[in-house]
Amino acid sequence: MTEGHAVDTLPGGASSSPPTPRALIVSQYVKSVAFAVPAAPGVHAAPKGLPALHLDLDVDARQVEGSATLFEVALTLRCRANASAGQGPPRAVFEADIAYAALVSLQGATPAALEPLLLIEVPAMIFPAARNVLADLTREAGFAPVLMQQVDFAALYRIRRAAA
Template sequence: MPSDSQPSEPPLPNIRVLAQYAKSVSFDSKDGVQAAGLPSQPNIELGIDVGATAVQGGPHTYETNIKLMARAHVQDETIFEIELVYAGIFDVSGAPEAHVEPILMIECPRLLFPFARRVIADITREGGFPPLLIDPVDFAGLYNEQVNQASS
């Protein structure tokens, strides 16, 4: 017979995407047609940054953004550079205060990433290059690295 004195599990946090959008986009390139005839495959440098802030709209409303930067180059010659800040407005309710930051920095970027990845691929393709398909990102590892750097 089950006991009624067992503690109940806390409710799971509820994460709702209220909006998502390209906050800023920048694409600079050398002529795509000329770049297609390069003697070698360009090197791609990638950078990523994640940020989150509280916004007006409710006590549990936040904006999380992913900043993706990429530079394609052959030796010292830049072929193209792209920078995208892709953001989402999220309602995060039912989470203990200590869990809100990891949700905003890990789970929310996971929800946004496929859309940001597609914007990058579309812009590079429309710029006359093969689409730049960014590999999936380990947002938990990125967050843990940021926490470790802040504590050292």
């Protein structure tokens, strides 16, 4: 074995590639939740079909104070269900606001990789848990569970960047 081959096999040697940026979830949690049924109990006494749903989704990331590698990524889901009130304006059936967050440790992330990791990769990882919270809340409130489809966070990121 030649000396050059020995250097090539050592970790951190000249031929090793830079580490792949990774986001490791330290913890996931419901940061806040609000659920209201403004027209209760009447909305349950005389249900009139499925309400029209309006969903909003937002992603926010911030560095944890005092740490160079820890970030909090919060996924906010807002769901409003409205029922037609005949000739009047639609009436609110329920309103849900959920902030589901993750504490994330970034490893090997360059400044260029930071935003895509925090605004695309991490939200995609925590989205299934956040949508489960929404489905459980609506079901427990006596309504059909709101079942959200998977979200393309990369497309949302591109739209957000184009608008900025």
